[in-house]
Amino acid sequence: MCVYQWPPPGLSLQKQNGSNDSCILLLCSLEALNPELVNFTWIREGQGSLYSSTSYDMNSSLDLCKPDWSDGDTIICHANYSNSQTQTRIRLASHMLLTKIVGGRIAWTGSSSLRMCECRSVSQDEHIDNMYLKWVTNHLLFFTLIYLPHTDAESIRAVKGETVRLSCHSLPDDSVQVSVEWINSATSKTICKWKFDKKSESYTAMQCIPHVTFNRTSLSIENVQFSHSGIYSCKTTRLIPPPSVDNISNVKLQVEAPPGLSLQKQNGSNDSCILLLCSLEALNPELVNFTWIREGQGSLYSSTSYDMNSSLDLCKPDWSDGDTIICHANYSNNTTQTHIILTSDSESEYGSDKVLRRKYSAMLLTYEFAHGLF
Structure with missing residues (x-):
């Protein structure tokens, strides 16, 4: 049986007509999705980020002219939206009509995105079992992180009416761009999320409830009330460089009556x-x-x-x-x-x-x- 490993559903990467023979225009599109804010990141494999853009257009383009590209370069398009992320890639060639063998996989490069096929003998039952096991593992991890008591949570006391600052864990040194999300564990609702670029010290895709502000990865709640008491989870996801890496830390907030x-x-x-x-x-x-x-x-x-x-x-x-x-x-x-x-x-x-x-x-x-x- 041959199991086809296509790029993640809905994300396509295509070569368009460039301005001349030495230039290549690539178009990365997120399909079958209601319009929403999407962050696209273009990466040259092994060398780092080329370009980033954020928009509601659901697509992003990259124009490369020699000597900024050469035969054999692998260009990755990474899309991040809501709480999901996906990526696909294309290998560049002068005539874009080459077929190469990459690490035991057959890689076709043409006007469409790179597709890989890896053949091995598996049964249909084995394939379904693997998918189900992955689904169960992901959900168990989520419930463990969010719903179980947080014995490692940092404890913070605040007086009603104050502005309180909740600190998140430190970001890995190699992080270039990260997404940050703060969740109220009692309601499992997101109270604030944003993306942070360490190089430019800039923020994008900010979505916070009223009376909540942020700085880098920390969160501030203005005029705290007794109802704000509880456990808050800070989740950071390293977006660049790939692969994505998640980290979660917890903070326990106790709001007390003013003296x-x-x-x-x-x-x-x-x-x-x-x-x-x-x-x-x-x-x-x-x-x-x-x-x-x-x-x-x-x-x-x-x-x-x-x-x-x-x-x-x-x-x-x-x-x-x-x-x-x-x-x-x-x-x-x-x-x-x-x-x-x-x-x-x-x-x-x-x-x-x-x-x-x-x-x-x-x-x-x-x-x-x-x-x-x-």
């Missing part, structure tokens, strides 16, 4: 002094800058430390009844503040970003209690 800022009055050194304590809670220790402000008058004091709190001691005449003191905390890329209104009888109004206020008045409670008795 709370509290402002409390402590016991001062005497009746004319007030000691205030501002604390940032529910946050892993990190460098925090606290700024104390008297509303309407400007900054009173600043401190920077890993203690997650700051204190302010005020003695008269540096404060008076009705003064509003604001504690402002700045950490990472976030800021928050709260405030307190000072009174002589240690009864103060408290506020926060939500401008929630509480006032405790012993006199009012005494009056209401007395009124209830009569």
Whole structure:
């Protein structure tokens, strides 16, 4: 039985009429496909990339004139679209009417693409079994990479509302052009994908959901929410040079509630002094800058430390009844503040970003209690 190994379905490579006898015009076409963005890469076998183009035309042409080509050159056309890629090739000859034996295979070169036929004795059942085994292997690999728990995943914590950056693995040193795809493993949906050319530091075929940006292979999510928590998979595919090589790494994102800022009055050194304590809670220790402000008058004091709190001691005449003191905390890329209104009888109004206020008045409670008795 003779098993014919034709070029991948739908991709054809043909020689067109060149401008003169020393020139050859090649046309690579992707057929039987709804129009979409396709990246074509032309490669001279053994020497590297010749030319790349990206368009919705579903075809790409290459014009070569001597001395840029010679008899026996093998030209490869590589097409990348959606999540698929395919390629075909042609061997050049002066009259394009040669038949050559290539590595035990019969290679015809003419006005159409190179076709190879390798003959061996196989049964029909063996051929079908091999195809089925390949199909099962590919699907098992996909489920293993996407659905099984990712014990090797890097863990990243972020506060709700922040912009978080997810890092992908490093690209192989020999990569010239790669495709990058980030997938939300919980939904198996692509959230961003693009192609990156290392030489030109340029991007093509970008498709990302809103509030998502990228840089080289890393991904940034703006204004993260609790629903963004989960495992994300980064898949890179080396497109140039061929053959294609896939790499996958995983990142676990945990979105947490923003830390709370509290402002409390402590016991001062005497009746004319007030000691205030501002604390940032529910946050892993990190460098925090606290700024104390008297509303309407400007900054009173600043401190920077890993203690997650700051204190302010005020003695008269540096404060008076009705003064509003604001504690402002700045950490990472976030800021928050709260405030307190000072009174002589240690009864103060408290506020926060939500401008929630509480006032405790012993006199009012005494009056209401007395009124209830009569």
